[in-house]
Amino acid sequence: MQTITPAQASVLVAQHWQISGTAKELPSYADRNFKIHTPQGDYVFKIANPNWSYADLDIENAALRHLAKTCPELSLPQVMLTQTEQHILPITTSSGEACHMRLLSYVEGDIYANIAVRQDIDQRYLQTSLGIAIGKLDRGLQDFVHPSMHRFVDWSISNLPDLRDEIRHVTDQDLRELITRHTNYFAEHEATWKQVLPMSVIHNDANDFNVIVTTDGKAHVNAIIDFGDMCYHLRIVDLAITIVYALQHVEDDLAVRECMLAILRGYHSQCPLSEQEILVVYHLIMARLSQSILMSTRAYRHNPANDYILVSQKGVRRLLRQLHAMNYPALQQQFLSVLYIHD
Structure with missing residues (x-):
């Protein structure tokens, strides 16, 4: 540049x-x-x-x-x-x-991606602190307005239906079917969700390189950086995106469920969620995963020499399959359980 x-x-x-x-x-x-x-x-x-x-x-x-x-x-x-x-x-x-x-x-600390793989860190505490930080951030943004808040942003989840032409370029047939199912579900329900759930300007990119952790004392999230993808959408989208990136660092089913619940609990403690919002979280997670796969598929078609584009997608594709295979009603009940936990 x-x-x-x-x-x-x-x-x-x-x-x-x-x-x-x-x-x-x-x-x-x-x-x-x-x-x-x-x-x-x-x-x-x-x-x-x-x-x-x-x-x-x-x-x-x-x-x-x-x-x-x-x-x-x-x-x-x-x-x-x-x-x-x-x-x-x-x-x-x-x-x-x-x-x-x-x-x-300059914000001092280390990125979440580096801390989430350490064996000497209380990961549940770290994950809960991540939810707390995003909850505080969204609570702080709930009354923020700006003339550019309705601008077009590539990574707005609203753009997912426009990526459906990319599905045919996903070579794995089972993965294509999953992406089609979850993309269509999002497309069918997004307008209704926007009518009934809280909307605000959101950070929209709390990935594991934009989340800063302090290791003074017990490791916990103390900052979020890079506000370049902010957009106006469902407040709960920020939580779903946060969960998607945090889940890149856990693998077995139990660890995945515990990570999601820790982040949900932390978020809810700072920015209380309604039952209707919680019931949408799973679908937004699956939509964001589908969006990530389709965006990378498009990027790879335009730059097929860059194999890293698809290599970095291994975790995303694994996670889409893994979450889809979980017992959906049981998972939703676990999510809803955060409404009844009192510290």
């Missing part, structure tokens, strides 16, 4: 935010991110992909500033203002690309 060195990133931060430090590039899917280390603390300098508009970045920053007031107990990134009180600045790179830059505080 943009041609910029760590040294140039340091100069830009010093010039516009009057913060002097050393820059180190961070991995990023579409943007250029640099960790700025200073004696006073660390920051993330972000140069957005040119495809991101000012409005796309503004909703992220607005949400973070809103959550700083409504959800102060989470260690979320803080939006840093320039001397002229700006939080997004235009920049044209040496290659002529017009994009925008921002500065956020």
Whole structure:
């Protein structure tokens, strides 16, 4: 993407935010991110992909500033203002690309993906803390509004029915049938769910690389980062997405059920769920898994040389089959049991 060195990133931060430090590039899917280390603390300098508009970045920053007031107990990134009180600045790179830059505080900790595989961690406590964090986040966003909140987002679950043409490209026949069944179920019920269940702006991407865990004391989730996929949808979609990613780190049926229940209980303790919402969670999990498979199938067709696209899908495909094979009525009763647990 943009041609910029760590040294140039340091100069830009010093010039516009009057913060002097050393820059180190961070991995990023579409943007250029640099960790700025200073004696006073660390920051993330972000140069957005040119495809991101000012409005796309503004909703992220607005949400973070809103959550700083409504959800102060989470260690979320803080939006840093320039001397002229700006939080997004235009920049044209040496290659002529017009994009925008921002500065956020750096959130200390490790990613969930690294902690979830450790044998010395209380995984049930960690999973419960994940549900608590997402519950706090959704509670903090419930009254957030922004002019861009109804924008198109690739990963909005509402786009799942539009991916049905990809099903024929899934080579495994049994998997095709499962995806067809759960995609059609979602397509048939989404409109009704939107009429009767709570809607709000949601994070929409609490994956195991965007969830930050602190290991000071007992390991627990203390932050969520990367608000780039925010959209307006069923509040419960955030919970379903969170469960999908957490389940990538558990395998046998008992561990899968216990993980889902731990996250549900944690979420419900902070953002109380109705019976109607809980009854929809399973279907949204299956819809998100189907969406992930179809999105990767499409990506692989466009880039067949990248075998990693399908390799990284092994866990998703395993999970879709595994959850479908579980006793559905019993699973729903277990989900509903969170309504009757009192700490």
